[in-house]
Amino acid sequence: xxxxxxxxxxxxxxxxxxxxxxxxxxxxxxxxxxxxxxxxxxxxxxxxxxxxxxxxxxxxxxxxxxxxxxxxxxxxxxxxxxxxxxxxxxxxxxxxxxxxxxxxxxxxxxxxxxxxxxxxxxxxxxxxxxxxxxxxxxxxxxxxxxxxxxxxxxxxxxxxxxxxxxxxxxxxxxxxxxxxxxxxxxxxxxxxxxxxxxxxxxxxxxxxxxxxxxxxxxxxxxxxxxxxxxxxxxxxxxxxxxxxxxxxxxxxxxxxxxxxxxxxxxxxxxxxxxxxxxxxxxxxxxxxxxxxxxxxxxxxxxxxxxxxxxxxxxxxxxxxxxxxxxxxxxxxxxxxxxxxxxxxxxxxxxxxxxxxxxxxxxxxxxxxxxxxxxxxxxxxxxxxxxxxxxxxxxxxxxxxxxxxxxxxxxxxxxxxxxxxxxxxxxxxxxxxxxxxxxxxxxxxxxxxxxxxxxxxxxxxxxxxxxxxxxxxxxxxxxxxxxxxxxxxxxxxxxxxxxxxxxxxxxxxxxxxxxxxxxxxxxxxxxxxxxxxxxxxxxxxxxxxxxxxxxxxxxxxxxxxxxxxxxxxxxxxxxxxxxxxxxxxxxxxxxxxxxxxxxxxxxxxxxxxxxxxxxxxxxxxxxxxxxxxxxxxxxxxxxxxxxxxxxxxxxxxxxxxxxxxxxxxxxxxxxxxxxxxxxxxxxxxxxxxxxxxxxxxxxxxxxxxxxxxxxxxxxxxxxxxxxxxxxxxxxxxxxxxxxxxxxxxxxxxxxxxxxxxxxxxxxxxxxxxxxxxxxxxxxxxxxxxxxxxxxxxxxxxxxxxxxxxxxxxxxxxxxxxxxxxxxxxxxxxxxxxxxxxxxxxxxxxxxxxxxxxxxxxxxxxxxxxxxxxxxxxxxxxxxxxxxxxxxxxxxxxxxxxx
Numbered sequence: 066x067x068x069x070x071x072x073x074x075x076x077x078x079x080x081x082x083x084x085x086x087x088x089x090x091x092x093x094x095x096x097x098x099x100x101x102x103x104x105x106x107x108x109x110x111x112x113x114x115x116x117x118x119x120x121x122x123x124x125x126x127x128x129x130x131x132x133x134x135x136x137x138x139x140x141x142x143x144x145x146x147x148x149x150x151x152x153x154x155x156x157x158x159x160x161x162x163x164x165x166x167x168x169x170x171x172x173x174x175x176x177x178x179x180x181x182x183x184x185x186x187x188x189x190x191x192x193x194x195x196x197x198x199x200x201x202x203x204x205x206x207x208x209x210x211x212x213x214x215x216x217x218x219x220x221x222x223x224x225x226x227x228x229x230x231x232x233x234x235x236x237x238x239x240x241x242x243x244x245x246x247x248x249x250x251x252x253x254x255x256x257x258x259x260x261x262x263x264x265x266x267x268x269x270x271x272x273x274x275x276x277x278x279x280x281x282x283x284x285x286x287x288x289x290x291x292x293x294x295x296x297x298x299x300x301x302x303x304x305x306x307x308x309x310x311x312x313x314x315x316x317x318x319x320x321x322x323x324x325x326x327x328x329x330x331x332x333x334x335x336x337x338x339x340x341x342x343x344x345x346x347x348x349x350x351x352x353x354x355x356x357x358x359x360x361x362x363x364x365x366x367x368x369x370x371x372x373x374x375x376x377x378x379x380x381x382x383x384x385x386x387x388x389x390x391x392x393x394x395x396x397x398x399x400x401x402x403x404x405x406x407x408x409x410x411x412x413x414x415x416x417x418x419x420x421x422x423x424x425x426x427x428x429x430x431x432x433x434x435x436x437x438x439x440x441x442x443x444x445x446x447x448x449x450x451x452x453x454x455x456x457x458x459x460x461x462x463x464x465x466x467x468x469x470x471x472x473x474x475x476x477x478x479x480x481x482x483x484x485x486x487x488x489x490x491x492x493x494x495x496x497x498x499x500x501x502x503x504x505x506x507x508x509x510x511x512x513x514x515x516x517x518x519x520x521x522x523x524x525x526x527x528x529x530x531x532x533x534x535x536x537x538x539x540x541x542x543x544x545x546x547x548x549x550x551x552x553x554x555x556x557x558x559x560x561x562x563x564x565x566x567x568x569x570x571x572x573x574x575x576x577x578x579x580x581x582x583x584x585x586x587x588x589x590x591x592x593x594x595x596x597x598x599x600x601x602x603x604x605x606x607x608x609x610x611x612x613x614x615x616x617x618x619x620x621x622x623x624x625x626x627x628x629x630x631x632x633x634x635x636x637x638x639x640x641x642x643x644x645x646x647x648x649x650x651x652x653x654x655x656x657x658x659x660x661x662x663x664x665x666x667x668x669x670x671x672x673x674x675x676x677x678x679x680x681x682x683x684x685x686x687x688x689x690x691x692x693x694x695x696x697x698x699x700x701x702x703x704x705x706x707x708x709x710x711x712x713x714x715x716x717x718x719x720x721x722x723x724x725x726x727x728x729x730x731x732x733x734x735x736x737x738x739x740x741x742x743x744x745x746x747x748x749x750x751x752x753x754x755x756x757x758x759x760x761x762x763x764x765x766x767x768x769x770x771x772x773x774x775x776x777x778x779x780x781x782x783x784x785x786x787x788x789x790x791x792x793x794x795x796x797x798x799x800x801x802x803x804x805x806x807x808x809x810x811x812x813x814x815x816x817x818x819x820x821x822x823x824x825x826x827x828x829x830x831x832x833x834x835x836x837x838x839x840x841x842x843x844x845x846x847x848x849x850x851x852x853x854x855x856x857x858x859x860x861x862x863x864x865x866x867x868x869x870x871x872x873x874x875x876x877x878x879x880x881x882x883x884x885x886x887x888x889x890x891x892x893x894x895x896x897x898x899x900x901x902x903x904x905x906x907x908x909x910x911x912x913x914x915x916x917x918x919x920x921x922x923x924x925x926x927x928x929x930x931x932x933x934x935x936x937x938x939x940x941x942x943x944x945x946x947x948x949x950x951x952x953x954x955x956x957x958x959x960x961x962x
Contacts, residue, residue: 075155075156076104076106076154076155076156077105077155077241077534078108078154078156079107080110080159080160081094081110082111082112082140082144083109083114083118083162084137085116085296086118086290086295089193089290093162093163094121094129095862096167097126098126101660103173106129106130106131107128107129108130108151112134112136113136116613116962119130119133131145140161140258140259141760142258142302147252153375153800155232155243155244156178156242156244157247158240158242159239164286166286173188173282174280175239175241176186177282179227181279182274183275185243185270185275186241187236187239187277187287188279188280188281188283189281189288190287191222191224192287195286196222197221198221198222198286199216199217199226200218200287200756201214201215201216202215202226203230203232204234204277204637205236205397206234206264206318207399207400207401208337209318209334209338210264210319213398215232215769219875224281226281227281229282230279231277233370233396233508234263234264234268234277236263237262238285240263242270243275250266250269250270251384251867254269255316256371256378257321259313260313260317261320264317268321268393272382272386272387272388272393273386273405286757292312302890315364319338319364319368320369322334325509326390327389327853336363341401342362344361345356345358346361350744354452361893374889382722406957426894482490482519482648485570485590485594488850489566489594492854492856492858492859493857494853495561495857496858497559498562500558501860502863503912504605504860505605505607505608505890505892506893506917507562507606507608507812508557508562509914512914513554514547515541517541517547518540518544520540521536521540521541527730527906527913527915528906528918529896530924530951531925532803532924534710536918537657537915537918538654542657543557543561563603564615565615565916566611567595569614569615569617576589576619576622576625577589577813580817582813582820584819585817588754588812588816589809591803591842591846592808595845595849596805598610598798598802598805600740600858601738601740602608603858604742604859604860605889606873606892608917609798610802613665613796613802614657614805616651616652617803619668620669620696621803623647623696624689625769625810627648628689630768630769645692645695648696649695649703650697650699651700652700653700654714661796661800662802663708663712664718665795665800666700669687669810671694672775672776672779673686673772674690675775676775677772679771682768682772693845708849714919719793719794720919721895722790722888723889723900727888728789729785733747734781734785734801735752735781736748736806737801739923745848747847747848748845750900754815754827754841754842756774757812757815757819759774759811760812762818763812765815769810770814773814774807774808776803777804780800780807783800786892806902812842880952880955881907881952881953882907882955883905884905884957885902885905886902886960888905892904893905898930898934900939907927929954932947934950
């Protein structure tokens with residue numbers, strides 16, 4: 066009796082796509098020749114290499130088939146050739162020309178594919194030169210297709226990911242695909258080429274009902290030669306190649322979304338993807354990377370450039386679909402993957418757990434030359450961006466050891482950050498879910514989304530008696546925000562008014578990262594969150610103060626980084642121009658709402674210049690002044706044609722004279738007591754916390770603390786002197802924003818000095834001062850928490866619209882309402898009648914969004930002031946007769962905000 070013959074192993078064809086392979090290609094072929102799988106064939110498809118790879122293949126794999134396509138094509142297009150060339154295969158193994166497989170890799174992949182009934186199987190990828198560290202072990206993605214590996218690249222392989230499991234994405238490199246599934250899918254999407262093929266193929270396979278499995282027992286070394294720019298010219302230009310590859314991958318993932326999702330899923334995924342793309346574009350723009358920002362914003366548009374091919378791909382997916390989109394969602398990550406990656410990267414200790422020193426002008430660790438790594442941390446809001454390589458970003462100076470702060474500091478910081486957000490939400494709970502009152506200059510939504518754009522586009526401003534002048538770009542910014550929110554003007558209004566309460570402390574936290582202390586970043590965020598300034602601005606309806614508060618720490622952060630004097634935020638000259646442009650754009654956006662902020666950037670630059678000169682840093686003084694001037698110039702250019710009209714008009718810049726009743730004592734200014742908050746003694750302690758580096762700091766800690774205190778003192782003087790008529794009358798919260806941001810930065814320096822400098826002193830009064838500063842930062846949180854209890858930050862519930870309820874509902878023809886009263890009580894921008902009294906007009910009822918800014922000089926509007934002075938002087942009793950020709954039908958005198 067003869068034993069039954071062993072059935073032959075299923076035929077597997079390894080499809081190797083080559084394009085200018087390097088010296089590593091011999092190892093790739095040798096790894097295929099060494100496979101222990103008994104029924105493996107090799108097909109080499111060459112995409113127009115400069116050197117024919119056939120001799121190399123013949124030498125190492127004599128039985129392999131080689132096809133020279135003769136054209137430069139992407140991986141997917143080349144791999145699809147197998148559909149016309151091969152018949153009878155059970156599986157295809159699609160390989161890059163820079164992967165080396167372990168001898169049992171193919172066998173293990175095939176066995177698991179049959180055992181799990183998988184349509185796609187993916188191995189474990191490790192580094193080419195260091196197989197002990199992982200590159201990828203399966204991957205997933207979020208709802209908009211951003212891929213994330215389960216294993217962190219560089220993670221030590223300790224078999225922690227060695228479980229066979231179902232995944233959403235099989236990373237490209239060496240992917241086993243069932244032949245009948247590949248044919249049913251029509252192969253790789255020809256339009257998704259060069260990057261992103263793995264996501265596209267995995268999603269389509271999943272929707273066709275196939276399982277995608279990762280088989281960690283099958284090991285593959287991956288060189289990633291294309292990403293590392295090793296195919297021609299060596300590793301130079303790898304950063305540019307990686308950036309272009311990432312941009313192309315973004316375009317292709319948008320195309321994958323459009324092809325794979327059903328239409329009702331796209332109805333909400335599409336807008337979500339656009340919003341995230343706009344957020345990423347804005348983030349990169351503020352980072353001084355306008356090219357990357359433009360690529361992020363235009364990615365969804367570029368994905369639809371070939372509509373016929375896109376529609377054909379979509380029909381192919383729907384034809385093979387066997388499951389709904391839930392098959393994808395059950396394996397997708399929740400939230401924004403890039404934003405999550407950004408947050409997780411910040412959990413790391415700023416890459417400074419090892420003390421860094423300067424070695425031959427390069428950043429290195431004590432263990433050897435060039436072995437250290439210090440990533441430059443860039444800005445991230447609604448979307449996250451990865452850290453950049455330190456050798457290209459931070460080559461320069463490190464002025465001392467970077468304090469780590471320890472893991473405990475991070476956990477405490479995360480906890481306090483969450484608590485701050487909760488407190489801000491609780492403190493604003495009475496303002497959420499309903500329209501904000503029309504108080505002072507808070508933006509109104511009465512005109513709707515179309516009205517915002519119409520107000521910005523028109524060249525006729527209705528303020529006063531009307532004037533031909535460009536409108537404030539702030540209306541365009543509000544219109545853009547409303548457009549991104551699909552016309553939800555109420556949501557845009559809440560974000561514009563309440564968003565600064567979060568953006569400001571976040572900016573202080575980011576600015577303080579330059580000092581390398583996590584405790585310092587925490588101190589800066591807490592300081593800036595509890596300072597009474599923004600809550601007084603909100604209570605008074607002063608939107609310009611809120612926006613200035615939100616923007617100032619970000620502006621200060623950019624100025625700091627461009628100074629060339631910061632240990633952990635050195636900006637190389639090749640990127641300085643882009644950073645200056647980013648600074649100018651940020652100043653322009655702020656000045657569009659608060660015109661006087663444009664002068665503040667100049668004043669802050671002069672203050673930093675003077676402080677640096679006083680301590681003998683003349684080169685740094687000139688650089689700081691030049692950066693501030695450049696930022697102001699860029700902002701002026703960005704705001705043209707509005708800037709030449711508004712920025713040189715006293716009425717548009719500073720508004721009417723608030724008069725003697727609005728004077729503040731020096732103590733109130735120092736406590737930021739510009740409204741109902743800050744009247745107690747707790748706020749004095751903020752100054753104590755900010756003064757700590759002046760007493761215990763050394764070297765750059767002491768120098769920067771001195772600069773910040775000069776900025777704060779100049780800001781205090783500007784606010785105090787302006788209210789006494791000695792200086793231009795800046796809006797109070799706008800004038801004090803630099804002081805708040807500078808003192809928050811000084812508080813962060815106090816923590817850095819506590820970690821670096823205090824251990825060098827003997828025990829004495831400095832240790833007592835450090836303890837006092839810590840308490841001084843914590844105790845002012847008490848009135849902050851108490852203020853949150855009201856739920857409205859004392860913003861009035863009655864507004865300008867309630868004043869006009871006595872007016873009839875309908876009127877024939879246009880008319881004006883003349884408002885007369887204290888400047889702070891008017892719900893619009895006014896002109897000076899006399900010190901402490903102002904007047905302004907609105908058309909057809911309550912004020913509109915455009916009424917929040919004066920168009921410039923009063924012009925014919927002065928006639929209204931002259932008419933009011935006649936009544937004030939008792940020279941006429943016929944005010945209505947005088948005002949009638951100007952279209953004024955009603956006179957409103959608000960007594961308080």
